Amino acid sequence: MAQLNFGGLTEEVVTREEFPLEKALETMKNETIAVIGYGVQGPGQALNLKDNGFNVIVGQRQPSASWDKAVADGWKPGKDLLSIEAALEKGTVIQFLLSDAGQISVWPTVKKHLTEGKTLYFSHGFGITYKERTGIIAPHNVDVILVAPKGSGTSLRRKFLAGQGLNSSYAIHQDYTGKAKDKAVALGIGVGSGYLFETTFKKEVYSDLTGERGTLMGALAGILEAQYDLLRKKGHSPSESFNETVEELTESLILLVAENGMDWMFANCSTTAQRGALDWKNKFRDAVAPVFDELYESVATGEEAQRSIDTNSKDDYREKLDEELREIRESEMWQAGAQVRKLRPQNK
Numbered sequence: 001m002a003q004l005n006f007g008g009l010t011e012e013v014v015t016r017e018e019f020p021l022e023k024a025l026e027t028m029k030n031e032t033i034a035v036i037g038y039g040v041q042g043p044g045q046a047l048n049l050k051d052n053g054f055n056v057i058v059g060q061r062q063p064s065a066s067w068d069k070a071v072a073d074g075w076k077p078g079k080d081l082l083s084i085e086a087a088l089e090k091g092t093v094i095q096f097l098l099s100d101a102g103q104i105s106v107w108p109t110v111k112k113h114l115t116e117g118k119t120l121y122f123s124h125g126f127g128i129t130y131k132e133r134t135g136i137i138a139p140h141n142v143d144v145i146l147v148a149p150k151g152s153g154t155s156l157r158r159k160f161l162a163g164q165g166l167n168s169s170y171a172i173h174q175d176y177t178g179k180a181k182d183k184a185v186a187l188g189i190g191v192g193s194g195y196l197f198e199t200t201f202k203k204e205v206y207s208d209l210t211g212e213r214g215t216l217m218g219a220l221a222g223i224l225e226a227q228y229d230l231l232r233k234k235g236h237s238p239s240e241s242f243n244e245t246v247e248e249l250t251e252s253l254i255l256l257v258a259e260n261g262m263d264w265m266f267a268n269c270s271t272t273a274q275r276g277a278l279d280w281k282n283k284f285r286d287a288v289a290p291v292f293d294e295l296y297e298s299v300a301t302g303e304e305a306q307r308s309i310d311t312n313s314k315d316d317y318r319e320k321l322d323e324e325l326r327e328i329r330e331s332e333m334w335q336a337g338a339q340v341r342k343l344r345p346q347n348k
Ligand SMILES: NC(=O)c1ccc[n+]([C@@H]2O[C@H](COP(=O)([O-])OP(=O)(O)OC[C@H]3O[C@@H](n4cnc5c(N)ncnc54)[C@H](OP(=O)(O)O)[C@@H]3O)[C@@H](O)[C@H]2O)c1
Pocket: 036, 037, 038, 039, 040, 041, 042, 060, 061, 063, 064, 065, 066, 067, 096, 097, 098, 099, 100, 101, 102, 103, 105, 106, 123, 124, 126, 148, 149, 151, 152, 153, 154
């Protein structure tokens, strides 16, 4: 465990230096890892683990586009690509990577195969934290652990192939064998994490739901839309409104933030821009703070979880989501974006 300073507070993190891949492989050498679900996280984690030398099988229902994708990715039906039930039976570590709503309906089958000493692994604290709503209550004689990569399964795989990685959080909910932590860390390193920071199932799901509904996705989409609409209302063209709202952010400024922080991005802009950004930053912060309070409350009461369970359990949930995404895609703002992207110098 390395003690690292995060902005003045010391936190314990696990790094690849102290828990190298060889140690992870040694820890898991007698385990069969069954990755259940081949949606977005499933492929990233299963392929990274396989390429790192772990003993991995995939459990996926069929007929399904996800099954076809698994075959296309090189998994062999009947060998290391099985039905969910067959994989559950064979696996000693069950990586439960169905959609959060899917986990609820498949849970009775999973539970049946959780015999003594097996490990139940999640990449989200959702099912366990909101157990009154999901019904996911693990038997006492298994380990229950979490490794949550901080990003999409697609990025997890892409970064692995590029020789990089995504960082992950990990948590232990139940340690029956006394080895739960070693297994969580070994699997975290195995799926390609650079370092792992400890959390709890509850903290993971609260921060994750807040983050995606907030700054990472919901708030971001909302604030971009508000500025675009304002500029259009004031007579600016679609291309100008899009460039000043999105394109400059995604093509230039946010990359500078990723590289070296917010002050670095500011410092690389004109002094006029810096003056204005510094003056307006706090006003925006204070304007949205009450919305964030409302959001966190909704996460903590379980309202967000319930809404997600109710809507994503419907048979036509994919079609409904696709319809809402189509509306965004076909809006003037994002159509302008499609045109702007085509005109990027590298795309000409
Ligand atoms: N998306 C991410 O990058 C990400 C990041 C961090 C953590 N996580 C967590 O990782 C877990 C998996 O998320 P995900 O985004 O990979 O999920 P997803 O893409 O929505 O997963 C879909 C998978 O679940 C299966 N599935 C859904 N409903 C089912 C049902 N009723 N019966 C059997 N299979 C069913 C799908 O099979 P079909 O294709 O046949 O429907 C597919 O294999 C979740 O706990 C999520 O919170 C995800």
